[in-house]
Amino acid sequence: MSTADTLLDVRGLRVDIPTPNGMLHAVRGIDFDLKRGETLCLVGESGCGKSLTAMALMGLLPRKALRTADRLEFQGNDILSLPEKAFNRLRGNRMAMIFQEPMTSLNPALTIGQQLVDVHRQHRNVSTKEARERALFLFEKIGVSAPVERLKQYPHELSGGLRQRMMIAMALMCGPQLLLADEPTTALDVTIQAELLRVLRNLQEEFGMGMILITHDLGVVSRMADKVAVMYAGEIVERGDVYQVFNRPSHPYTRGLLECLPIPGRHKHMAHLPSIPGVVPSLIGDLTGCAFRERCQYAEDRCGEADIDWRQLPDGQGYQCILPASSDGVASEVSR
Amino acid sequence: MYRYILRRSVSGLLLILAVSLATFFLMFAGGDPATRMAGESGSVADIIRIREAYGFDRPIIMQYLSWLGGFLTGDLGRSLYFDLPVSSILVERMFTTMRLGACAILLAVAIGVPLGVAAGCHPNTKIDRFALLFAVVGQAMPTFWFALLLVIAFSVTFPILPSSGLDSWKHYIMPMVVLSYFAAPAIMRLTRSGMIGVLDTDYIRTARAMGIVPRKVLMKYALRNALIPVVSLAAAQFGYMLAGSVVVESVFAIHGAGRLAWESILRSDLPVIQALVLCFSLFYIVLTFLADVVNAWLDPRMRIS
Numbered sequence: 017m018s019t020a021d022t023l024l025d026v027r028g029l030r031v032d033i034p035t036p037n038g039m040l041h042a043v044r045g046i047d048f049d050l051k052r053g054e055t056l057c058l059v060g061e062s063g064c065g066k067s068l069t070a071m072a073l074m075g076l077l078p079r080k081a082l083r084t085a086d087r088l089e090f091q092g093n094d095i096l097s098l099p100e101k102a103f104n105r106l107r108g109n110r111m112a113m114i115f116q117e118p119m120t121s122l123n124p125a126l127t128i129g130q131q132l133v134d135v136h137r138q139h140r141n142v143s144t145k146e147a148r149e150r151a152l153f154l155f156e157k158i159g160v161s162a163p164v165e166r167l168k169q170y171p172h173e174l175s176g177g178l179r180q181r182m183m184i185a186m187a188l189m190c191g192p193q194l195l196l197a198d199e200p201t202t203a204l205d206v207t208i209q210a211e212l213l214r215v216l217r218n219l220q221e222e223f224g225m226g227m228i229l230i231t232h233d234l235g236v237v238s239r240m241a242d243k244v245a246v247m248y249a250g251e252i253v254e255r256g257d258v259y260q261v262f263n264r265p266s267h268p269y270t271r272g273l274l275e276c277l278p279i280p281g282r283h284k285h286m287a288h289l290p291s292i293p294g295v296v297p298s299l300i301g302d303l304t305g306c307a308f309r310e311r312c313q314y315a316e317d318r319c320g321e322a323d324i325d326w327r328q329l330p331d332g333q334g335y336q337c338i339l340p341a342s343s344d345g346v347a348s349e350v351s352r
Numbered sequence: 353m354y355r356y357i358l359r360r361s362v363s364g365l366l367l368i369l370a371v372s373l374a375t376f377f378l379m380f381a382g383g384d385p386a387t388r389m390a391g392e393s394g395s396v397a398d399i400i401r402i403r404e405a406y407g408f409d410r411p412i413i414m415q416y417l418s419w420l421g422g423f424l425t426g427d428l429g430r431s432l433y434f435d436l437p438v439s440s441i442l443v444e445r446m447f448t449t450m451r452l453g454a455c456a457i458l459l460a461v462a463i464g465v466p467l468g469v470a471a472g473c474h475p476n477t478k479i480d481r482f483a484l485l486f487a488v489v490g491q492a493m494p495t496f497w498f499a500l501l502l503v504i505a506f507s508v509t510f511p512i513l514p515s516s517g518l519d520s521w522k523h524y525i526m527p528m529v530v531l532s533y534f535a536a537p538a539i540m541r542l543t544r545s546g547m548i549g550v551l552d553t554d555y556i557r558t559a560r561a562m563g564i565v566p567r568k569v570l571m572k573y574a575l576r577n578a579l580i581p582v583v584s585l586a587a588a589q590f591g592y593m594l595a596g597s598v599v600v601e602s603v604f605a606i607h608g609a610g611r612l613a614w615e616s617i618l619r620s621d622l623p624v625i626q627a628l629v630l631c632f633s634l635f636y637i638v639l640t641f642l643a644d645v646v647n648a649w650l651d652p653r654m655r656i657s
């Protein structure tokens with residue numbers, strides 16, 4: 017399945033964290049791949065393992081967490097068994113990541129310039145001057161006002177939106193092939209969100225990066241994604257091209273998520289926004305059968321008896337449920 | 353940064369002024385100084401003579417100004433006990449204590465910070481346990497006892513170090529070790545907890561996500577932030593060390609300011625006490641000023657407030 021175009025090939029990725037109450041299986045064997053220049057959105061409720069998936073790809077899991085996989089390849093090279101030192105040469109260089117919290121993700125004691133220059137000089141044999149020029153070049157692309165002054169400023173002197181632009185610039189200093197963005201706009205207000213998403217998409221097209229965008233906002237998915245993977249309790253329960261998943265959501269959880277999407281005219285107030293009733297099961301210990309069954313209106317006995325098979329549709333969409341693929345889809349009302 | 357230093361200097365000077373006022377009024381704390389100086393057997397005539405000789409009959413503000421003026425020109429009055437200018441006794445003693453304190457605090461930082469960093473980077477490992485043991489022992493052991501143990505070990509059992517005075521660098525070793533072992537545990541603990549806290553922050557995660565090599569993450573991205581509280585602590589410890597030097601100076605028979613203070617209190621030698629209090633306070637103010645400047649250099653957020 018992997019071709020020359022494949023940037024990232026992930027099979028059976030697991031993340032297990034030992035806790036006092038037992039082993040917490042935060043990511044339970046997920047598969048996906050990403051092609052050059054493609055955007056994959058990872059969606060799902062809080063705690064379903066999105067961030068840990070990204071951290072596992074970056075080799076930045078908490079120290080006690082265990083990462084295993086059947087295959088974990090970046091640009092055709094195995095990165096699962098890569099020694100830490102070699103992995104460090106990829107991070108910030110060929111793969112980079114931006115985080116949700118712009119207020120705390122930059123070092124308060126160093127100027128923006130120092131931090132950006134450090135990243136560039138870590139991976140490229142360039143002078144400080146050249147690194148600064150690279151930063152200014154990116155500032156222009158990202159739409160940063162007064163770029164030269166910014167280099168001399170400290171993070172606390174900048175607004176949240178600007179700080180996140182600095183994070184983006186930092187991630188792009190070395191021109192990575194893969195960009196991981198973990199809820200990059202969630203902490204910002206709506207107008208800045210839209211602006212930053214536009215910036216990200218433009219940069220991605222210009223540099224031809226593959227991007228994994230983590231979000232729980234389906235509105236963001238519809239604007240950004242080529243492909244979607246819906247996560248629930250550490251598993252991917254549905255995956256496919258964005259129009260397939262939006263128009264033909266086949267897993268009841270995906271349908272639930274789409275029904276919760278605010279649609280102009282349908283929901284007058286945010287307070288009336290429906291949400292999926294029930295709570296996510298504990299991730300500690302083994303789960304047999306479908307993790308969603310406590311909350312699923314279609315649940316049957318066999319849903320809890322054995323693990324549910326993955327159903328692959330001929331056009332590439334797939335999902336993990338006993339139900340046949342839906343033909344209508346709630347989401348036909350959702351406009352892209 | 354320069355603006356910050358300027359502003360901080362002004363507030364430091366105001367503080368010095370306030371402290372000098374408070375010290376000045378110390379003189380009157382025990383009632384009329386002339387009566388006290390005349391003693392139990394002093395007659396009324398004696399009291400009046402003393403009052404005129406020392407200028408206690410002038411308005412209080414004039415007395416303060418002339419006292420302050422004297423202080424600024426190095427005239428700290430006369431010791432009642434030695435009948436010598438206070439400055440001739442004090443300066444030497446002050447330098448002795450400060451020199452010892454400075455050596456000790458440097459040693460405490462040189463031990464406490466690296467140990468704290470090592471422990472903070474590897475919590476709950478052997479090195480961390482060792483650091484904790486080091487700290488607990490240091491904090492539990494009374495200073496005089498540790499000093500005596502050292503004397504027994506290195507002056508009596510193995511006579512390799514001199515036990516009294518400060519005549520050569522060898523004399524400095526034991527008092528310095530005792531004083532620094534008093535300060536190092538707190539410095540170690542604060543460095544350790546600072547390091548643990550900082551290594552867990554988002555900005556360290558960012559640095560690692562950008563592939564910055566671990567040594568640089570530690571030394572440039574983490575340590576700087578972790579040391580911010582340690583600077584103030586070390587300055588405060590230095591201050592305590594001077595104030596608390598009386599024990600070490602007694603054990604090692606060092607003629608320092610701590611011992612002078614103790615003896616002067618016993619002798620009610622008011623001018624000396626006054627001068628010592630003022631010197632210690634001044635030194636403390638200068639220390640905190642320096643600590644604040646270092647902190648502002650480490651942490652740009654402090655420069656605004």
Ligand SMILES: Nc1ncnc2c1ncn2[C@@H]1O[C@H](COP(=O)(O)OP(=O)(O)OP(=O)(O)O)[C@@H](O)[C@H]1O
Pocket residue numbers: 033035040042060061062063064065066067068069078232299
């Ligand atoms: N360091 C850790 N130790 C123990 N459990 C953890 C740790 N980090 C994450 N978890 C658990 O792993 C699960 C997945 O966490 P993760 O951060 O990946 O969720 P997420 O999908 O990113 O959620 P959110 O939308 O809130 O960011 C959660 O149930 C969380 O409690």
Ligand code: SF4
Pocket residue numbers: 267268269306307308309310312313314315316319324336337338339
């Ligand atoms: S497998 Fe059963 S419980 Fe799970 S989503 Fe499908 S129908 Fe619902």
Ligand SMILES: [Mg+2]
Pocket residue numbers: 066067068198
């Ligand atoms: Mg997350």
